[in-house]
Amino acid sequence: MTRTGAAAGHLGYYHEAVCYDSDDDLLAVAVPFLLGGAEAGEPTIVALGERSAGVVRSALPGDAPVVFMSGGAMYARPAGAIRAYRKLLAEHVTAGAGQIRIIGELTTEMFGPAWDSWARYESAINHAYDEFPLWSMCAYDTRTMPPAVHEDVLRTHPRTAMPDGRHVPNETYVDPVSFLSDRRRPVPDPLQRGVPRADIDSPTLSDARQAVRDADGGRLAPDDVDDLVVAVSEAVANGHRHGRAPVRMRLWSGDDRIVVTVSDAGPGPKDPFAGLLPTGDGLDGGLGLWIAHQSCDHVVMYRDAGAFTIRLTAGR
């Protein structure tokens, strides 16, 4: 099966940004992209937010074989999005697809404190989807996108699709290994300015889990608390198993969220994709951080002052 359009002859993932400031510019890129895929018989998918999806849908012929998916469901958590997309792509390839086309977008609420994890997502997928004949476009509305986000978009997408039909390489693009190896300290959660509700040196896994259960005042959904218990347990296990003593756990709770940090004196995981992709089959480890990333609303891993820290947040 051959590939079509701009990705013709390309091996692996052809990853583009679309930075638009009007519906017309979005449509100028999206419509030919989608119709080209439909005409070539390629699986052609829209995973935009509700408003953008409506704009695109109304510009396509009613019978165009284009699948509209809920972008919100796909983009709940970065590690979850990678897992879901990899499954979807594998199914299409197994069914004989020579190329899959997807246009998607992140919602504006992801441009807030959790943006770092989505920037890492955008970088990681250059590797995570590279085994598939995927041509995807990630749409960003420059009217609502902060400049720092725009910078990260250009650093994580090898090229930009322009309204005039050109596909322009992004000069500031950096390969994912370099991008993901930069584990800077994130902006502290405001809750972290206060005294931690729990501060435990060398916690047992059982103590760590109980601290999370004790911190829940019934304000978070029970499933979110249960999933945070899983994530914290995995993070502390990871610290004891792979980190360097002392392991320290701190927890802050607020009206709408619980924030937990787990630190150790080691350098943290060597694999830049740790957390976003499984790094093993579980027999020799490799799944703990990935599960922690799947089980929390926001996860940050960083190195600072001789320590590695993973920060886990449940709630928004």
Add this chain to the structure above:
Amino acid sequence: MCHPSVLARRGRRRGWLLLRNDECHGVRRMSPAIKAGHECWAYSDERLFDAYARKFIEVGLAAGELVWYVPSARTADPSVRGGAIRVIPFEEAYAGATVVDPATQVALYTAVTEDALAAGYTGFRVVADATPLVRTGEQREAFTRYEYVIGRYMRDNPMSAVCAFDRAELGERAVAELACLHETSHDAGVPFQLHPGPSSAEAVLDGELDMSAEELFAMALSRTDLDRAPGEVVVDAAGLRFIDHRSLLTLQRYAESQRTTAVLRTRLGAVSRLAGLLDLPRVRVEAAR
């Protein structure tokens, strides 16, 4: 800090005497206050064990049960006299075995229980220090299999037991191997209990399973009689507080080795989500009733 309260009450099963579990922050503690049909007591200080044994015996005597006390070299005569207590030499209680034969030992205790009932007792209770029978790996493999199946007999019949083990002599690892296959354990350092359900196709799993329990859980599964079940096996985990992904993978590997499916019944929604992430073809997670 919470203080365990020990409240005697008539048991929910067949009317024999049970004591209520204590709880702290909702966590069932493996502590002296726990009384159950099939208990493990790991001791370093035999005086504490002797004191506990006396209480256990007194409760049985007060309930009209036949009581056996099977001491070892370190454990003392319980100093409880009268009633229906019999101090049984170790060799008699275990028929002179050096490696226990599970079926023979279950048959022996079944006969004692039935004879006790026929003689008008309300049941049979035994305190046994089984340290001499679990010193080697071969002995423990046999004894853990026996512990599991006698647990089912106790579940369904008016027999209860405290199995005591000398931690100083056996070591932590050996004690954990034995303790986790009881309904409850005291001071054995095990975070979970795997004990029998009503049939060989059903086991009960309580406590918490994380990396501290990984190897032990694999061992415990291999000592059950789940391998005799013809179809799917059920792990009733209604009392489970936590299970991590490694333990779910352990369950998957066990089910795969037995060419069966393990149905894990739990109240923890996170387990179902975790199993979904791991794509476990041999484990099905269901909501506990």
